[in-house]
Amino acid sequence: MAARRYDAIIIGGGHNGLVTAAYLARAGKAVLVLERRPRVGGAAVTEEIFPGFKFTMFSYVVSLLRPEIIRDLDLPRHGLHILPLESTVTPMENGDYIAAWADHDETRRELYRHSPRDAEAYDEYGRLMHFMAQAVKPILSMVPPDPTSFAPGDLAALLKLGKHFRGLGGERLHALVKLMTMSSADFLDEWFETDVLKATKSASGIIGTFLGPRSPGTAYVLLHHYMGELDGVFRAWGFAKGGTGAVSEAIASSAREFGAEIRCNAGAAKVIVRNGRATGVVLENGDELTARTVVSSLDPRRTFLQLLESDDLPGDFVSDIKRFKFRGSSGKVNLALDALPSFTCMPGIGRQHRGAFSISPSLDYVERAYDDAKYGEFSRRPYMDIVFPSMIDPGMAPPGKHVMSIFVQYAPYNLNGGWSDAKREAFGDAVVNTVESFAPGFKSKILHRQVITPLDIERITGLTEGNIFAGELALHQLFFLRPAPGWAKFATPVRNFYQCGSGTHPGGGIMGASGRLAAMRILRDGA
Amino acid sequence: MRSSLLDAIVIGAGANGLAAAHYLARAGKRVVVVEQRHTADPSADIGWVPPGVIRDLGLHQLRLEQPDPWLTVPLDGGSTLELSRDIGRSVEAIRRISPADAAKWPEFCQRMRTLAGVLERLYLAPPPDIETRDPRELARIGGLGLYVRRLGKQAVIDLARILPMSIAELLDDWFASDVLKGALGALGIWHLKQGPRSGGTAFNFLHHHAGSPAGVFRPARSNITKVLEGMPGVEVRRGSRATVLAKNGRASGVVLEKSSEAILAPIVVSSADPRATLDPVAIELDPEFARAVDNIKARGVVARGTLTLDSAPSYANLCVAPSLEYLERAYDDAKYGKDSAVPYVEVQRTDGNRLELHVQYVPYTDGTANVPRHQALQQKVAQVLGVQPSQVKLQSPDEEQMQRGATEGHLYHGELTLDQILFMRPVPGWSRYRTPIEGLYLCGSGTHPGGGIPGAAGRNAAREIV
Numbered sequence: 003m004a005a006r007r008y009d010a011i012i013i014g015g016g017h018n019g020l021v022t023a024a025y026l027a028r029a030g031k032a033v034l035v036l037e038r039r040p041r042v043g044g045a046a047v048t049e050e051i052f053p054g055f056k057f058t059m060f061s062y063v064v065s066l067l068r069p070e071i072i073r074d075l076d077l078p079r080h081g082l083h084i085l086p087l088e089s090t091v092t093p094m095e096n097g098d099y100i101a102a103w104a105d106h107d108e109t110r111r112e113l114y115r116h117s118p119r120d121a122e123a124y125d126e127y128g129r130l131m132h133f134m135a136q137a138v139k140p141i142l143s144m145v146p147p148d149p150t151s152f153a154p155g156d157l158a159a160l161l162k163l164g165k166h167f168r169g170l171g172g173e174r175l176h177a178l179v180k181l182m183t184m185s186s187a188d189f190l191d192e193w194f195e196t197d198v199l200k201a202t203k204s205a206s207g208i209i210g211t212f213l214g215p216r217s218p219g220t221a222y223v224l225l226h227h228y229m230g231e232l233d234g235v236f237r238a239w240g241f242a243k244g245g246t247g248a249v250s251e252a253i254a255s256s257a258r259e260f261g262a263e264i265r266c267n268a269g270a271a272k273v274i275v276r277n278g279r280a281t282g283v284v285l286e287n288g289d290e291l292t293a294r295t296v297v298s299s300l301d302p303r304r305t306f307l308q309l310l311e312s313d314d315l316p317g318d319f320v321s322d323i324k325r326f327k328f329r330g331s332s333g334k335v336n337l338a339l340d341a342l343p344s345f346t347c348m349p350g351i352g353r354q355h356r357g358a359f360s361i362s363p364s365l366d367y368v369e370r371a372y373d374d375a376k377y378g379e380f381s382r383r384p385y386m387d388i389v390f391p392s393m394i395d396p397g398m399a400p401p402g403k404h405v406m407s408i409f410v411q412y413a414p415y416n417l418n419g420g421w422s423d424a425k426r427e428a429f430g431d432a433v434v435n436t437v438e439s440f441a442p443g444f445k446s447k448i449l450h451r452q453v454i455t456p457l458d459i460e461r462i463t464g465l466t467e468g469n470i471f472a473g474e475l476a477l478h479q480l481f482f483l484r485p486a487p488g489w490a491k492f493a494t495p496v497r498n499f500y501q502c503g504s505g506t507h508p509g510g511g512i513m514g515a516s517g518r519l520a521a522m523r524i525l526r527d528g529a
Numbered sequence: 530m531r532s533s534l535l536d537a538i539v540i541g542a543g544a545n546g547l548a549a550a551h552y553l554a555r556a557g558k559r560v561v562v563v564e565q566r567h568t569a570d571p572s573a574d575i576g577w578v579p580p581g582v583i584r585d586l587g588l589h590q591l592r593l594e595q596p597d598p599w600l601t602v603p604l605d606g607g608s609t610l611e612l613s614r615d616i617g618r619s620v621e622a623i624r625r626i627s628p629a630d631a632a633k634w635p636e637f638c639q640r641m642r643t644l645a646g647v648l649e650r651l652y653l654a655p656p657p658d659i660e661t662r663d664p665r666e667l668a669r670i671g672g673l674g675l676y677v678r679r680l681g682k683q684a685v686i687d688l689a690r691i692l693p694m695s696i697a698e699l700l701d702d703w704f705a706s707d708v709l710k711g712a713l714g715a716l717g718i719w720h721l722k723q724g725p726r727s728g729g730t731a732f733n734f735l736h737h738h739a740g741s742p743a744g745v746f747r748p749a750r751s752n753i754t755k756v757l758e759g760m761p762g763v764e765v766r767r768g769s770r771a772t773v774l775a776k777n778g779r780a781s782g783v784v785l786e787k788s789s790e791a792i793l794a795p796i797v798v799s800s801a802d803p804r805a806t807l808d809p810v811a812i813e814l815d816p817e818f819a820r821a822v823d824n825i826k827a828r829g830v831v832a833r834g835t836l837t838l839d840s841a842p843s844y845a846n847l848c849v850a851p852s853l854e855y856l857e858r859a860y861d862d863a864k865y866g867k868d869s870a871v872p873y874v875e876v877q878r879t880d881g882n883r884l885e886l887h888v889q890y891v892p893y894t895d896g897t898a899n900v901p902r903h904q905a906l907q908q909k910v911a912q913v914l915g916v917q918p919s920q921v922k923l924q925s926p927d928e929e930q931m932q933r934g935a936t937e938g939h940l941y942h943g944e945l946t947l948d949q950i951l952f953m954r955p956v957p958g959w960s961r962y963r964t965p966i967e968g969l970y971l972c973g974s975g976t977h978p979g980g981g982i983p984g985a986a987g988r989n990a991a992r993e994i995v
Contacts, residue, residue, distance in 0.1 A: 150686060185727075192824045
């Protein structure tokens with residue numbers, strides 16, 4: 003069979019793989035995307051799990067998608083439509099709450115109710131974080147230089163980076179050092195006194211990590227999540243119409259229009275390597291495809307330890323990849339509801355259901371949730387981020403009914419005794435019971451329940467240990483260390499074989515930056 | 530008192546205060562040291578005395594104690610693991626609990642030594658000023674960069690990778706034995722309100738390795754305070770706490786609390802902790818700076834004290850921290866403001882056969898003595914060591930603050946976390962030992978390079994002043 007010869011084969015049709023494919027196709031390359039599952043999207047998929055009820059199975063909000071990608075790939079024309087999540091309400095154990103609304107003045111009045119001092123500090127804090135996010139953004143769009151290299155390109159890039167940071171001026175530079183090294187609890191302590199405010203804010207610093215709000219390194223994740231923020235509204239995350247699967251579909255549609263071919267139900271088994279050079283891909287069904295360039299959007303462990311043979315790679319590189327940490331810590335509970343629940347702190351059904359409910363009533367609450375996970379148990383009373391997608395996008399549920407998406411932390415991948423069906427249900431019960439304690443009567447409204455553990459995430463999407471960022475966002479796994487020192491520039495030790503997933507710089511979130519930077523690098527290398 | 534003839538007053542007669550005083554005296558200044566305690570406290574003289582200090586001040590009487598074996602770890606079944614200065618002997622000892630770990634020991638020691646070497650170089654000078662436009666300072670920073678890169682690719686990667694890591698992750702990369710990881714990991718949490726799984730504890734581990742030979746992961750002790758005190762050239766006045774006098778943004782001297790006597794000098798150098806030094810003159814400070822001082826994290830978590838035994842023990846340094854999880858669980862209690870139910874305890878035998886205790890975590894609470902809590906703690910420590918409570922004498926961080934005025938009873942005047950070192954110490958942008966008050970300088974552990982390196986901050990500060 004005379005197979006078509008491709009310029010590039012991209013393994014994995016998650017959002018980063020699709021972004022790489024779209025950029026390469028846009029540059030006139032013959033591109034093929036291989037997706038193991040029946041649909042594209044990876045962890046960003048929308049599925050009708052129960053008849054009439056659609057869920058974004060894993061990831062659930064969009065905040066970080068790079069604007070240049072939206073522009074370059076003309077995504078709005080391909081169906082991308084982001085609806086804002088308008089508020090965050092954090093119920094407290096005593097029946098009170100703290101809320102942030104789209105209206106800035108209203109948020110300030112709300113904070114004032116808790117602490118006039120915090121209301122004052124809030125604007126200054128918002129300005130600083132906004133500025134810091136702006137200052138860090140250029141890094142997201144740059145290929146990390148290698149500080150161990152003496153190549154002129156690396157030296158120039160390091161110098162440029164140094165200049166950029168010095169240009170920030172003392173005060174902001176110090177704030178950056180703090181953000182890079184502190185725990186979110188300590189960082190917020192310097193600004194605020196209201197415990198529940200610190201709790202709900204620090205919660206965004208722990209998403210996707212195996213760390214608690216008092217663990218150093220979480221302040222950075224705080225910033226990472228601020229980067230998608232619009233106009234300083236805190237946690238102004240968006241919700242894609244049709245779920246996050248619609249984001250993947252839009253990118254896929256754009257890629258197709260540029261001429262890329264996308265093949266579903268086509269899992270890649272191995273990358274073919276001849277004389278240290280990637281020449282093609284063997285599919286799970288045994289078919290062989292050839293290409294001048296092969297790109298993997300899978301996480302680093304699967305990219306290097308599964309798709310390649312270990313003798314294709316230098317030994318110390320293999321041990322660096324083996325050392326790369328995943329430690330999935332989050333689960334997801336998707337519910338089909340007969341009616342919306344009413345929360346004790348803000349009774350009734352109203353605009354609060356158009357935003358998120360954050361179950362993070364105090365710093366100690368979130369920290370204790372982490373303590374459980376640290377010793378191999380799921381949190382008995384977990385931190386949860388709850389949204390009702392059907393309130394923003396009615397197409398997600400049958401008329402009058404609702405879907406509820408609960409992001410849950412912590413559920414450790416390495417659970418004591420391992421995950422089983424019984425453990426999964428026990429975990430689901432813990433989640434539902436905790437919500438019930440803040441919204442009595444909620445349980446009676448549940449029609450269907452889907453509980454997803456990190457092990458399920460791994461099984462379904464292939465993400466190692468169910469880590470939603472394809473590798474922990476810890477300081478020692480970022481920038482030129484992501485995924486391994488010396489190999490953070492999307493190339494790999496195998497010639498013509500590239501990586502483009504979230505496990506590369508800058509990683510994490512539905513951002514697409516890794517996919518775009520990888521495509522740039524591949525094109526520069528003349529694929 | 531011919532106080533008007535003084536050039537400088539140094540607050541505090543610890544190693545840093547005395548070192549600063551002697552450096553100033555050598556530069557021709559007339560210096561007086563004021564100290565609240567009646568007698569010198571030798572228990573803080575733990576850590577590396579930089580060779581520069583020994584050389585400059587001619588500390589011929591300085592005695593360093595680094596016991597060999599430097600650590601004794603009790604094992605289940607009554608035997609012990611002894612870690613020695615000689616790497617080969619440690620390998621033999623470790624082999625009995627884990628042959629795989631024994632094989633990795635020499636390389637681990639080598640890699641850690643290289644990194645500690647980088648820290649040592651950073652510690653012997655003021656911290657790099659990253660905002661500078663001064664060509665000399667830029668050249669110095671460039672020189673540091675070049676020095677690090679000459680150490681090789683592995684060192685650069687290790688530096689970037691390991692410093693922000695947790696000590697648990699670092700040790701898990703290398704070793705399998707819980708006992709070994711517990712004993713080494715304990716050094717990573719010294720004086721931190723963090724557990725072994727918290728990022729930055731690998732740095733704290735390396736900080737305390739500075740000055741020790743490869744394969745020794747407990748700092749040496751010395752008699753530096755005593756030696757400095759015995760040296761001529763500097764007058765030490767004891768028995769009263771001193772407060773800085775400042776007006777219109779200028780320091781003019783100190784006032785002794787007991788007698789209300791004022792001692793005047795154009796330069797005041799404080800080795801007390803930054804918060805305690807600056808609080809009384811807060812009115813002179815810019816609010817931003819005052820807030821930064823207020824934000825210094827100095828959460829005391831260590832109770833120190835002594836142990837009395839009938840006869841001298843067979844060990845020189847006993848460490849009870851059987852695993853990283855043991856340490857982490859001890860930390861969990863502290864997170865919620867409680868003393869560890871089962872604390873990490875280390876017993877160090879000093880020269881004079883005094884047995885000193887380091888008990889962690891005993892978090893600072895409200896600065897008052899609490900008798901039931903104190904007794905419960907004594908009981909716990911006695912139980913961990915298998916002795917009677919009456920043999921254990923302890924001082925909690927609260928008691929330490931009450932007696933010595935150190936904020937929240939923190940021995941280092943500020944935790945050694947990554948956001949509080951180098952140009953961030955004591956507060957961001959004020960790492961050159963100066964303060965916004967003209968003539969007032971800081972020279973204690975609260976400044977670069979921090980606690981556990983007696984004399985280094987004093988030396989760096991005096992050089993900046995001169």
